[in-house]
Amino acid sequence: MTVVERRPLTQVGHSAPRKDAKEKLRGEAEFVGDVVVPRMLHGKVLRSPLAHARVVSVDAREAEAMAGVVCVLTASDLVDLDGYWGHAIKDRPIVARDRVRFAGEPVAAVAAENEAAAEAAADVIRVEYEELPLAATLDEALTAGAPLLHEGPVRPGLFHGLGTLPPRDGNVCYRYRIDRGEPESVFSRADLVVEGEYTFPAVYQYAMETHTVVADYDGDRITVWSTCQHPFLVRAELADLYGVPLSNVRIIVPYLGGGFGSKSYTKMEPLTVALARKARRPVRIQNRVDESMVTTRRHGMRCRMRTAMTSEGNLIAREVDCWFDTGAYADNGPRVTATGGDAAPGPYRWHAYRVDARCVYTNTAPAGSYRAFGAAHLQWIGESQIDELARRAGLDPLAVRRDNLCRPGEEVRGGGKPLDADLVGDVEKVAAAVGWNEPKPPNVGRGVSVGLLAAGAHPVSTAVVRMEADGRVAVLVGTTEVGQGPRTAFAQIAAEELGVPLDQVTVHGADTRFTPYDRSTGASRSTTIAGLAVQRAAKEVREQLERIAGGDALEVATYPDLFRKHFGLAGGELIGRGEVAPFGSGSYAEGPVFWEVCVGAAEVEVEPETGVVRVRKTATAADVGRAINPQLVRRQDEGATMQGLGNALFEEMIFEDGQLLNDTLLEYRVPSFEDLPDQMSCVIVENEDGPGPFGAKGCGEGALAAVPAAVVNALADAGIPMYELPLTPERVWRRIQTLEEEGKWPR
Template identity: 50%
Template sequence: MPAEAGIQAGLRKNWIPAFAGMTVEAIFRSASSRHVLNPSAYSRGLFNILREFRDLMDEMSVGSPTPRIDGVAKVTGRAKFTGDLDFAGLLEAKILRSPLPHAVVKAIDPAKAEALPGVVAVLTRDDLKDIDPYYGNCLRDRAVVAIDRVRFVGEPVAVVAAANALTAEAALSLIDVQYTELPCVADIDAARAEGAPVVHEQQSGTGEFHDVAGVGERFGGNVCHREQCIKGNPDKAFADADEIIEETFEFPMIYQYAMEPHTAVARVTADGITLWSSSAHPFLVRSELAHMFHLPHSKVEVIVPFVGGAYGSKSYFKIEPLVVAIARKTGGRPVRVAQSIPESMLTTRRHSARMRIKTGVKRDGTLIAREAEVILDTGAYADNGPRVAKRAISRMIGPYKLDHCKVDVVALYTNTVPAGSMRSIGGPQTIWALESHMDTIAERLGFDPLEFRLRRLLRRGEVLKPGATPIDADLCAGTKAAVKPLDWAGAATPNGKGAGVAVGVSDSEAMPVSVALVRLLADGSVILSAGTTEVGQGARTILCQIAAQELALPVECVTMGGTDTLATPFDRSTGASRSTTVMGSAVKAAALELREQLVVAAAEALHTSTSAITLNDGCAIAGDKRLSYSKIVSAYFGMPGGEIIGRGTMRPGDGMGAQFPLFWETGMGGAEARVDSETGEIAIEKYMTVADVGKAINPPQVEGQDEGAAIQGLGHTLFESLIYENGQPLNANLIDYRVPRFGDLPKHFASALIENEDGPGPYGAKGMGESGIVSVAPAVGNAIARATGVRIRALPLTPERVWRALKEQRRGQ
């Protein structure tokens, strides 16, 4: 690359010993980093180089700290979210929700609401007879509005569309609903009890988008789904153990708080459905709506404006079927449902869980056998519960040398808000239990917990689970990096301050189905079309960087808009850390196909061979001849205008798509915490998060994703918990439900990226963004245990819970 050669020459003229052995890209990134850019810290020679060659370095889009392409629009307020959209005749809709956790809907009379001036339409169960009213990605077990029963507080019973939100809200109180209350299945203990009420008496049909064997099987009682994995012969192996250690851990219900609540606008006409939604899975929404309303896919258009965060809460289908159903009754006028935060907290959540784990060990620390049971509270409907159960398996086995293991996972129905996806499904729950348990084993056997892990972690190429892709990371290196800033030696004995470490390894569930188009326009600019939803993770910027790199263009020349299913090619989903690896590979393939056409066209225009052509800065170069991309397009078509198009596809069975998981997402955390023995308050003084990302295509964005995940993990570690009492939510609001704030950050908070360019994605990238959340709770919990000598096995680690544990310890002594 010319830029590479130029900078190498500059380095020879202005040699700086501190950069000996570093690649040009590493030097550039070091000098450009937001962490270390400080002229006084560098020799003047380096800045001479950067000034001389910075324009050339701009060619190196991948690996550079490219500013977010949507950043200015967001910070200036120009970005339009679904709630900002305005249409002629727009109606506002409000939802009447069940006040009871479990009841038969005996009768519903909307007449008074319909008569209220300003009300245009009211949707009840009586309006669902000409459609398939049930939806769901794993099981189609949930109705648009309640038909025969309500199964959780907050379940939609009716919808009112009116000229304004106040009128719609007033009309809700005029709808007469008669219920017969049923016994409530309040939690997993009630769900498992002998003679327990059954949340779903009839078996539901399977959804279109599950990839989990056994979905739809009738398990009986309140069981939504079961999973099991057996490796070796654990029953026999336990007999060879010198000691058997068993513990039970609890993980709370968590809400996937995002700044933008669930919002959607729908218009239904004779031409079909148009839906504007903050959905992370627009193509799956299109397919489900087409199924429900008996339309071809081509008659359902799903448009995704700017999205204000998701974290799994906007996966699959949440309010979209309901908004479309009410829009069918408004004579073509568009209808918007804009939920409040409390309403969204009654829409979806993360699974709460109980984990029992038993491990047989030798006195030398060898892990002999493990048996584990995971019980997930999936709420009133399946949502993504079966897939969460499936993913919990490998996370509970753990990334350690262990020949004999049995893990059982069950997802149970309860009369609470349905649990869906959230960052690293099944990961924070099981890794909290497993990594806390590993410290318990080390303590029981008299080993340092760090050294205990380092001796037993799987090495690159070793297999965690039968049939799975081998481990593709250096777990030991990441674990060492996580404790590097900590006072590990000083935390060896309980003195009120402790250090803890945890290792998280997750198998990505990314489905390898993505299509991308890259179009070179007549003026030499590029339009990238890809169905990935920008939910705040920076996907648009990353994908534009990939296209720019392959086409030898400044990234500013590449434009990528939002998703519109009528115009944008298909993408399976935005989730499971798949956008960079899967869609990024499709974008790279599309750009390469376009590049090949461009080189052929340039060779024809310049009357030379394709081998003589190089591309740089929007031009084709052959010797001393130079032709801009715009002139190449004109020459190709024989007149101004036209465009050259490249297409890229990822599908199962093709290269990366043939392996499962596509990659292992690894994240390590190291925490240093101080505990006030009088109040139980925890002060996290240091936290280090480490991610093996393969290749950081945009380092500041990658760091931001990992750090953001860790901050989110502080929530369920220290204070987040949705509280229910007899099926009634007690804190479904942001006053009583506490989420992390900047003031909650540790005094010293840092991240480190491991880049070996060994991932399956473009330039060796791996998916990331979820691993940072999984190790926080066990790292902090382990630090507290080492600080106090007390092991706490339930989250969150509130001051009261810690204080009570310390009090029990003193009482026991």
């Protein structure tokens, strides 16, 4: 039970300006690509052109002899290492050994005095391949007798966090099942059943800053500047991979140019370190966009779902089978699959449900985390079935949700955290924001959607707060500034606890040598968990000040006097330590830390002659418990809304025989200014029901699950139910033609 503080707040709850704004606006903020290290070389990766092949030979002699080239790394340089990495499953070689499993897989890397020399040398490395049969799609990978991507026992990675990993079943590398009650018997007595097959596309996170790493390997010390969201997990993987102590690996993360999950866990670091090890000099590898697209992406997914309702409108049962395409290596696929499984039933009072989610290897680029993973995959499907049932029963979709949604404190998943949000209140607010009951012009539809995302990841964060003798405060915490604003939010939390003005607080960037451990920056966890660690550390400093003051009321102006009183001079430093450790076992089964709310509404207009869908209005609920910084909360939801519109309307990675066909931003379109809806609302809900500081809980992902679902429902409300994303004009137009043939259009 969280105890919510009642004293008036002076910093928390206010839209303080971003602490990093001026640096970023003036072009002074440092990103990894701006880091220059003495003697630094430039690396270029040679990637496989084939999606599945045996590597017969690699001949780098000509490349090595070229001017400016320092060395070429191939698998033969790594025989002293085990050489396999992967935080969930250790299935991934640093560079391909005897086999490549996706087009784009690193086969060799060149270190040279400049990028042009490295690139020219990579071009003349001769690799002989022998093509192998492909399993490039879910269908091909799941067929009996399909080529197997991986053989031998499953080797668990350091951070899968999913209990005992089961053995592989063909190309299925992980399976997550939930059974509750007896769905078969409940379905048999249902009045209305909706069922369908659905397809969700692979998409690219497109953090505008591509994956970039500078690595130095000096003796047994590894120093890495990386575009990584989780420096402490990367540190552990590198220490494990190269057999050095944790403390010998230092990861420095300056500002990150967006992440959205694409920079979670380990990506380009093992290869860059290997190249630096061979070159005996620091090396930088900076991906181009086409390379980052095959470094990680969102899982494509196929799903079969059916949902049952009584004629009175009671939702009673659901069955879900889904298959996540994780590509050639697991990356975060198992966790994405489990989170998708958790999101699949939706937060309703079911009598029974069954979920069976599989994570499948294919010969395509690996898939990992992307904002709202799992929930974004499943919510639009489940929510569209509920709308379809409501339509058939002649009921208002909003009323069906009001009658069936779980209430605070009710069970969401057996054994897991009960519901910690007011979903009915949330959905009513967003429905009102898009004018739910107002008359609709022709070809306009409205939709709402409700879902939950298991958030928080593993709840371990630590923080240190240092107060100097002049009353200035430094916050040390391993959270990375990806753009979401933790440096501002943490400064507000520390300033609140210590009573100092915000401009006296500095939050430093992550550097594993100096900043204390933070498990990761993702899963909407930073304000909630790392923020709690910061709050505890600041409180510890405050307690020290109170002890020194000996009963006198604390006043900021007298802090320097307290230092003199305690240390006997105008010096010294007070240090507070904050720790958050798991409540309970911290296991996935007992989680999540909190349920992130994914509630949204949309109004769309379709042009039947072209199939073009225009989004007129969106609304999302940022159910954050307590908004530490309301403006930053709103900005998070707006960003997630826009990514959700891209995912819903046009983003799609197109693979053919394992080859990515649209690997530039010209062919892979992301939303621009011109895709803005006329109205984009974010309703902030503050019920102080989160486990974080001041009753806060995380946000920023939910809208990316809620908005596509609301758009799909709005389009169905306009008469066009869809079963495949994205809702491209061609797809929508074809659907209209089919509906016309079936006599269902125009309505």
